[in-house]
Amino acid sequence: MDLRELEYFVVICEEKNFTSAAERLYISQPAISKTLYKLEDELGLRLINRNQKPVAITAEGEVLLKLARDIIAQVQSAQNIMDEYKKLKRGSFTIAVPPMTGAYFFPPLFAGFKKKYPSLDMRIIDGGSLASLEAVKREEIHTGLIIFPPKDMAGVGNIPVTQQELVVCLPADHPLAGQAFLSLQQLESEPVVLYNDGFALRSIILNAYAEAGLTPKIEISTNQFLTIKALVAKGAGISFLPAIAVNDTDAIVTVPLEPQLHVTIGLVWNPNSFLPPACKAFIEFVQDYCANNK
């Protein structure tokens, strides 16, 4: 008893005529005949009385007719629902949004995307960029708007969305606060406040120290952006943050680094993973967004 048989049966019942049922189904009349016999044999019941003209539905046929219509309607509805996922009328995906990108770069993307696809849902996953990248690679998270780590973006799909310059953050009363720019060498002896392990900003900064042949004095680590700023303001150490993330009201002075140090913020995903259509739509949206804002 399969759906095709039930559908044919319902049409036969509606047409009360094998020939016109066949026409409505765009198949030949013998196909109808054969299929109905097959269904009847499977059930061990006669569903249609061919002696009458027009053909009549038996009592058992009448019962099956109702059941068949219900089944077909349910299948129809299931198909519609699934089609909505395909057509981006429904759907959701997970996106890693570390604190830094969440505060400055994610909101406009989210707003734009939501405007284009109001019925799609994003589930935001917190976590550092590095940890998020690993989760994306392991396919635990569909995508992430992260700070790209210093190296090794091979094997992940990515779209750089923006580049930001890291600036030195000093307490307002710091002796070096007045400089036009600073090098890491000048800062080597300064205690540093960093993000925890698993955050890209930490590894980018450590990487920069290492490349300069220097070793930073890591005073303390946290994964709270506001905590870092507060610690710097209170003189616990210096730090390095994207210029956009610090403003005058923070009781922090920013000085450009020399040579400049940049971080790239962008979208990443696992190219081998089969992403939900909703997520593909978001990636595409971000792609367009970057192309248009160039």
Add this chain to the structure above:
Amino acid sequence: MDLRELEYFVVICEEKNFTSAAERLYISQPAISKTLYKLEDELGLRLINRNQKPVAITAEGEVLLKLARDIIAQVQSAQNIMDEYKKLKRGSFTIAVPPMTGAYFFPPLFAGFKKKYPSLDMRIIDGGSLASLEAVKREEIHTGLIIFPPKDMAGVGNIPVTQQELVVCLPADHPLAGQAFLSLQQLESEPVVLYNDGFALRSIILNAYAEAGLTPKIEISTNQFLTIKALVAKGAGISFLPAIAVNDTDAIVTVPLEPQLHVTIGLVWNPNSFLPPACKAFIEFVQDYCANNK
């Protein structure tokens, strides 16, 4: 999207392993693979993520899984229902029961059948035996427990259930009431009370008159058994009824006919019609019933 595909999909989801899903379904692993791809292509959605081990269900797959389970359950239930019709756990049929048979011959058959098949229903259709026979031939009624007409039972399936002798019914004060038996010749001048047209008893009696070369004086016709007896009792005319149908309390005297006149009561159906299993069961039951009461 057919039932087979949905079933395979559900099993894959349950096993989270194509190979063991194939085993559970008694098919080969490539068949599973192929069918799932087909379903995914039809929907335009990835349902299973094969990158993970064990394979993981995607968000869309999770949605379809629920829908598919519902559909399969509904089909299952439909199959069960239809199977109950086949297995005589459900079902009904129509049976013509004219007044005479309804009063004396149908009740024991009904009781016995209902005992054997408590959940089957009969719908009793009223009407004369002749009219019922025609309705059965036209397949408007599945079967009938009727008085067989004088001739022409060809072309209908039938089981004679009992034979009854017709006796002359006279008002108690009738001059011929004391006779040991009576011939139609002796009764020719008597007004007769008969069933209406369409009732077998009428045509059997008219037939007997005709065969004896006589013409009855039909006083009045009715299709109410009790009315006939009342009319006879009041002296409106004589009548002929099965002996079993008249007793002493009726203020009617019965006298055997000479030569005897018999009516056969039995079951009839259209052998070309496809009867509901319930009706077939009843016919079979009556067949057994007669065989055992011989």
Add this chain to the structure above:
DNA sequence: ATAGCCCAATAACCTTTGGTTATCACAGAG
């Protein structure tokens, strides 16, 4: 490392089945 294993994908092939055309048989209408 690397050999071995698990497991899904793929290829080539076979069998069943759903569909086709042509034709028949039969009932009912003109």
Add this chain to the structure above:
DNA sequence: CTCTGTGATAACCAAAGGTTATTGGGCTAT
């Protein structure tokens, strides 16, 4: 009493669903 409409049947064909054999990628254990 032929003609028309309609379902059944036969013979045949193409596609679908299934099979076995094999490949290849990712893990695990040595």
